[in-house]
Amino acid sequence: MTKLSVNINKIAVVRNSRGGNRPDVVRAALDIERFGADGITVHPRPDARHIRYDDVRALKRVLATEFNIEGNPIDSFVALVEEVRPTQVTLVPDAADAVTSNAGWNTVAHLGFLQTVCERFKRLGIRVSIFVDPVAEMVRGAAACGADRVELYTEAYARGYAADPARAIAPYAAAAEEARRCGLGLNAGHDLDLENLRYFVECIPWTDEVSIGHALVCDALYLGLENTVGLYKRCLHR
Ligand SMILES: CC(=O)[C@@H](O)[C@H](O)COP(=O)(O)O
Numbered sequence: 129m130t131k132l133s134v135n136i137n138k139i140a141v142v143r144n145s146r147g148g149n150r151p152d153v154v155r156a157a158l159d160i161e162r163f164g165a166d167g168i169t170v171h172p173r174p175d176a177r178h179i180r181y182d183d184v185r186a187l188k189r190v191l192a193t194e195f196n197i198e199g200n201p202i203d204s205f206v207a208l209v210e211e212v213r214p215t216q217v218t219l220v221p222d223a224a225d226a227v228t229s230n231a232g233w234n235t236v237a238h239l240g241f242l243q244t245v246c247e248r249f250k251r252l253g254i255r256v257s258i259f260v261d262p263v264a265e266m267v268r269g270a271a272a273c274g275a276d277r278v279e280l281y282t283e284a285y286a287r288g289y290a291a292d293p294a295r296a297i298a299p300y301a302a303a304a305e306e307a308r309r310c311g312l313g314l315n316a317g318h319d320l321d322l323e324n325l326r327y328f329v330e331c332i333p334w335t336d337e338v339s340i341g342h343a344l345v346c347d348a349l350y351l352g353l354e355n356t357v358g359l360y361k362r363c364l365h366r
């Protein structure tokens with residue numbers, strides 16, 4: 129079954145808006161695990177606007193489920209991941225000033241760099257996933273880099289879903305097939321929500337993991353965190 133990794137960036141945004149430690153992101157992560165999530169995702173950005181490097185260290189000490197750290201492998205990020213040794217690192221090519229992740233890697237143009245980074249992390253037993261647009265050539269490129277998985281960037285799927293689900297999923301199904309042919313595991317994330325999630329995994333049932341944050345934290349304001357995690361998990365049941 130597809131695993132649910134909950135991205136807790138937005139919980140840290142609320143905390144940072146006031147200083148202090150409310151809400152406590154470590155406690156929230158432990159509660160999210162207790163409510164049934166299969167993992168926790170964080171995306172520490174260079175400006176520390178949400179998850180901070182010290183949060184990542186504190187989370188690693190207590191988490192019992194899969195820990196996924198996303199980010200652009202700049203020197204400080206690579207050092208953090210090597211120190212913390214999460215279950216998985218997801219390489220995302222986001223600029224320091226990006227509002228959120230907005231594109232996948234060009235795995236062909238950056239082959240040499242990504243190969244070196246993959247090798248460093250894999251040597252420490254860290255699973256490596258590369259964030260890509262749903263394009264077969266980029267998926268093949270990720271395999272050539274030595275990645276274990278790709279994460280398909282689902283913003284375009286989420287945007288197109290309401291108007292025409294079949295059209296929105298088509299490039300993702302093709303990219304997912306290519307990942308399978310290349311022997312890569314398959315993750316997906318960005319703007320997945322309670323509306324579009326079930327259809328994605330119904331169409332691509334070999335999806336190993338989805339990471340979801342923004343919509344899930346928004347839903348939790350109305351529905352409660354425990355209930356919300358349960359609702360997302362239910363979308364993944366087949
Ligand atoms: C990699 C990705 O898809 C992002 O969605 C991400 O990790 C979310 O980052 P923000 O919470 O900073 O928007």
Ligand SMILES: NCC(=O)COP(=O)(O)O
Pocket residue numbers: 135169198279316317318319320339340341342343344
């Ligand atoms: N990798 C995607 C992720 O962690 C969460 O993205 P979003 O649900 O916050 O858009």
